[in-house]
Amino acid sequence: MHLLNIGVIFAIFTKCSCEVDFSDRPRNFSIELIHFTQLETDGHIVISPFGIWTLMIGVALGATGESYKQLSRAFILPRNENELIEGYKKLTETVLNPKTKGVTLTSKNYVFLDDDFVIYPQFKQMVQEEFDATVKVFDFDNPNAAAKKANSYIKKTGGGRMTNVLTSEDFAESRMLITNVISFKGLWNSPFNKSETTVQPFYNEDMEKIGEVNMMYQVAPLPFSNVRDLKAFVLELPYGDDDKYSMLFILPHRNVKLADVYQNFAKISLKDVQQKLEDDIKRMDLEDIQIEIPRFKISTNVALNKPLNNMGVFDIFYPELASFEKVTSEDIFVSAVIHKADIDVTESGTVASALTTVHLADRISTPKFTANRPFLYFVIEKTTTTVIFGGIYSKPTIY
Incomplete structure (x- = not known):
């Protein structure tokens, strides 16, 4: 990445x-x-x-x-x-x-x-x-x-x-x-395998198809939470070999607008979101998540x-x-x-990127995070929860 x-x-x-x-x-x-x-x-x-x-x-x-x-x-x-x-x-x-x-x-x-x-x-x-x-x-x-x-x-x-x-x-x-x-x-701590990337539809907030994307895919044990106060799912993809930098993807629940998620940030901070991810890991440990995110x-x-x-x-x-x-x-x-x-968000992680294939048998039973509609993203320094980069993905293109 x-x-x-x-x-x-x-x-x-x-x-x-x-x-x-x-x-x-x-x-x-x-x-x-x-x-x-x-x-x-x-x-x-x-x-x-x-x-x-x-x-x-x-x-x-x-x-x-x-x-x-x-x-x-x-x-x-x-x-x-x-x-x-x-x-x-x-x-x-x-x-x-x-x-x-x-x-x-x-x-x-x-x-x-x-x-x-x-x-x-x-x-x-x-x-x-x-x-x-x-x-x-x-x-x-x-x-x-x-x-x-x-x-x-x-x-x-x-x-x-x-x-x-x-x-x-x-x-x-x-x-x-x-x-x-x-x-x-x-570089992703858990890279995507390019052979798993496929062209898939992308929808607007009303779930109407507005284009197509190259959708990256993997199954891996990564921090994931349903943050009800935000009305959104949150996925964390770490970088490198420690716990200092990561990228948060915030995907609104179905029928929830990005504008509503923004309003909810008035009562919950990114630090609260980060704490929720950590609490869920302590409570349930990391579990395999089926992840689909556009390359963009x-x-x-x-x-x-x-x-x-x-x-x-x-x-x-x-x-x-x-x-x-x-x-x-x-x-x-x-x-x-x-x-x-x-x-520029891609599959890149390491030269060898075949880690996800080990988990393919669990696809049916694992929770799923499919970013096929508008979402927020933040690249953060975790010890201070500082947002280095952030934005919105809402206009699909084949990249």
Whole structure:
């Protein structure tokens, strides 16, 4: 299973004349962010809540007044700057430390400045030392050259395999760009056998056939629960050789809409879902599950301005309201937060992928998880329940 790259871009323009553990923070807004983002698309999406959260930490480090307060409420950030920085460092160190065999995960932060845009030395030092960002200066008056140089630098410094993270349009009117690029690749702990993949129908929420998919298949003892508070079935597919990273598939019960599942997340968290899976394992041990999941690839390129508006972040986008007094003496505001992401889900696990054939005799008697209608998915770091990638699969294609 491969999760490719995501780029998040924050563009700054010149104006024209709760008491929770820090590791809870990325998780708490992840589902809300996915929900509001899918409203701006066709509902078939992938985003990186952790990548977006990382970027917005960089934005918050320069924000003041109401601009910071709104970011603080939306992303559940502490008021104290030192607490923000220390909590950010602690969480990223945990999430981005994949000792798991079969998992690679990198996250890079970049700040690109126009050559005539002056930022305070204190802010530059802070984003370099505390936000671990690379700061580069380019001539934004030549946006094509600036984009080419920036993309070359991102590729050279290991910022993932995504090409053309930045475009000339990103530089054309901007003064500063803050970019996060995150890349994840994971091999299933229990891989699928390609010979078991077959073309099968895929349905909408009303169980009307809307297309076909390459449906991967296996029978294996994997974490599975019927989470009644969500009105959904939950399946966990671990990565690699330990219990640090996994992918959760959330399949609504028949005749239950994805929108209803989202509403149910108001009373049950992903941490609760994770605990339910663990409790069921302790109570009944792992049992063989008959699993059918589409092989799929999704790409998303979306402006997050409106989703962030829906989460209560307004002022940073308006010239007359934005406050970034820690960044520069100039009056600046955010023109756009652009998010680009890809996800690629395949049978890949190891070179030898014949593990499932041992269990074929149990097909009739085993519980079944068949993702042949719209479902949610989350790639998480389990010790903090941090959502690294998440989205919705709802538009079937043969992949």
